[in-house]
Amino acid sequence: MKRTFLSRALEYLIELIIKLCGISAVIFIFAIFYFVFREGASFMFGKFKPLEFFTSPEWYPTSQSHVRYGALALILGTLSVTGLAMAIAVPFGIGAAIFISEFCSSRVKETLKILIELLAAIPSVVWGFIGLTVMNSLIIRIFDVPIGLTILNGGLILAMMSVPIIVSIGEDALKAVPDAYREAAEAMGATRWQIITRILLPAAKNGLLAAVLLGVGRAVGETMAVLMATGHSIRIPSSIFDPVRTLTATIAAELGETAVHSEHYQVLFIIGILLFVITFVINLTADFIVKGIREKK
């Protein structure tokens, strides 16, 4: 039995294409690192003043007389909206993860998981729209405030966007706890609630931490929803009813008006680098935490 020359030649060709695609994917992946850094690089190593960037709230990139790139207000904007979002999303997300994992029959579990997956699929611009319309009027009406595009609005929207990832990874973490632990505890007479608080949560804490981290990463990186829901004020906020601007929204709002390679353009890329680094570190940490569990087993 011998294969024809044609079929062997075709196979050689296909394997060549496969290897090329593998290599090109690697190239694209590292290209993302390269280009984002490149566009902000010359300013970063030139007239960029890191101290002013991180500590001054005066962001006047288009000023005629005195250009200032103080990003403190933007950083606080991101922190406040993300902080509020996590304060809501973490308890609800973990609570839902526990409910789905421990208290649900498998039919209900499947349905809920599908609903959560659909929740995660909603595009961020639609969330932004919801913040702009529904949330806006709700907040104005319920809290009796003059404007509804604020930290509160953005925080609520971001919470609903981050919850699915916390629930799905958290549920995975709980599922990964061996049944043997549960059975042993039951044999000793523990109630379901005791099992959850004393055995499962401590055993799954690494996975749950990873889930929360990934939720934070999602919230920090979100652009359109916060652009539309948090207002346009670049000021250090004093309450959750203040409008703010996040780092991501700033890039989105201002990039279109900059001239390519101008200072302003490059500073926006520097903000991009900052975001890239933050989310990369968060993802890497979550990765290591999860791998830590696997290695222990």
Place this chain on the structure above:
Amino acid sequence: MFKETSTGREKKVIERIAKIILGLMTACMIIPLILIVVYLFYKALPILSWDFIIKVPVHGMREGGIWSPLIGTIYLIVISLGMAAPIGIFAAIYLNEYAKNNWFTRIVNLAVVNLAGVPSIVHALFGLGAFVVFAGIGRSILAASMTLAIMTLPVIIASTKEALASVPCAFREACWNVGATRWQTIRYVVLPNSISGILTGVILQVSRAAGETAPIMFTGAVFYKAVKSGDIFAYGILDQCMALSMHLFTISTQVPDVPEALTYGTAVVLLVTVLAFNITAIFLRLFLRSRKKW
């Protein structure tokens, strides 16, 4: 270790309370969502019609339909996934079936997984810097599609690898033992048994590409472009285009006095499109599970 409670009834009460609270927390996420979606549909009802889909926006986008953004989005997802899917699938085949287990491969795998989590605005910056400026393509459907392709590539690679890895190694060894080559094994045994998983992954990325705004805002999507109603060949590859996600952003924040129903209608069409893709992927996954061959 466990507190001795005096009656079994006390235990049951605690458990019941816990179940209710946690159940409420879960409901708190899902019920508002359902209410919001229903509300969106309700507000959009006056305008939803076949005409809305086919006609283009007129009068400064305060009237008419959403044909031009809709067809623009279709162009973008077809071209971007037409590039990302084959490259991503082949790259995953390389990484899972051919690559040697050395430090370089491990770094690549790490980079793939972590790039899946990069914010969309960073992809926008990359697209602008690499395709519009450096490669000189300028703002166009091509640049925007390439940006979307790079955004979806890492996730397609990751999900394809998962699908390939779900085929047990024993099958591959059985094939090699009878003299099949690596590619023959992949083509006749591994791929056919992972294709549903691969397809699910690609469809989910189609859904994501359809909904994203930031990556296309600066690379090829525009505020407005004149197009004929119902024209399928509305754009050229180097033209800029309108897109559904961008359009929603535009008419709800940049254009004053747009009638409510129009904005809600646009939101609903985008939402339905995206959810339709996701539901298809979910059904595909369930179908695959029921037809499992081993």
Place this chain on the structure above:
Amino acid sequence: MTETTDVKISIRNLRVHYGDYEAIHGLSLNVHKNEILAIIGPAHSGKSTLLKVLNRTIDLVPGAVFYGEVKLDGENIKQIKDVYALRRRIGMVTPLPVGLPLSIYDNVAFAPRMAGVKKKSELDNIVERALRQAALWDEVKDRLHMLGTQLSGGQQQRLTIARALSHDPDVLCLDEFSIAIDPVTTTRIEDVLRELRYKITIILVTNLVLQARRLADRTAFMYGGLLVEIGDTEKIFSDSPADRRTYDYIHGVFG
């Protein structure tokens, strides 16, 4: 050095490394044409590794290297250019039964198809021949379209044998084929091997010493990556084999 013409496989000074770990340390033996050679020994003796070297699937194990001279029909296997053709000359049966997720027909037709056989009539003949040789034909001839994975464990092991025989090998290697199947099927497969003997060379790796005694012409005892002793089965199982360790292993002193 002249080699007698009835040597099918000759192994001289084989060493196998998995990374830093040496699995086989300098093994030499001959496999005679058309004999049944049993290889017995406790776990981690290198028996399975030896089989992997023979059909060069050791090349597919990351980090594995082998040194030494292994010849099939006088040809050094390291120098054979078409390694796939080599693998088709050797049939391999693994410990765990594997039914590919294809129909029974396609399971058995897989190897010939990959080798380039296209005509349906030829494939039909091969499938029937292989399934008959594996004593599975009568049970499945009316349901060849059924998925291979839906057969019982014993049937899947016979399907694996049919696959191994489908490409008409002159050497059949079985690696502990009976560990995952029931005794009845084991007996049937042993009958299959008795039918095949004298037509093809059979290498039977097993830790069931009695199985070796039943079937093999000659038996080799491997321990810790070394060949301790090889000889006629009678001698090995007698009260005075050449090496004390052989006697001890067979009589369950260790293992």
